Amino acid sequence: MGPFDIILTVLLFLSGVLTVFLVLMHSGKGTGVSEMIASSLYNSGTGSGVLEKNLNRLTVICVAVFIVSIVLMALTFPIGSLSVM
Numbered sequence: 001m002g003p004f005d006i007i008l009t010v011l012l013f014l015s016g017v018l019t020v021f022l023v024l025m026h027s028g029k030g031t032g033v034s035e036m037i038a039s040s041l042y043n044s045g046t047g048s049g050v051l052e053k054n055l056n057r058l059t060v061i062c063v064a065v066f067i068v069s070i071v072l073m074a075l076t077f078p079i080g081s082l083s084v085m
Helices: 003-025 033-038 050-076
Strands: none
Touching: 003 050
C-alpha cells in the first residue's frame, strides 16, 4: 500500500466522521440530538440563517470529498492487497 492509498484512506475516514457530525448539527424540526446541539448556536425558528447556510456548505463539501475519495480508491487501490490468502 503506497502513500497515496494511505492518504486516501485517512481522508475517507476523516471526511466520513466529519460528515456524520455535520449532519447531526443540522437543525431538525423536532427535538433530538441536532436540536440540543444547535439550539445554543441560533434560534430554532430561523432555518435559513447564516450559520445554517454555512453548515449546509460544509456538509456538501465533506460529502463531495467523501465521494471523490471513494471513487479514487476504487480506481487506484491495489486489488487484493487487503485480502488474506
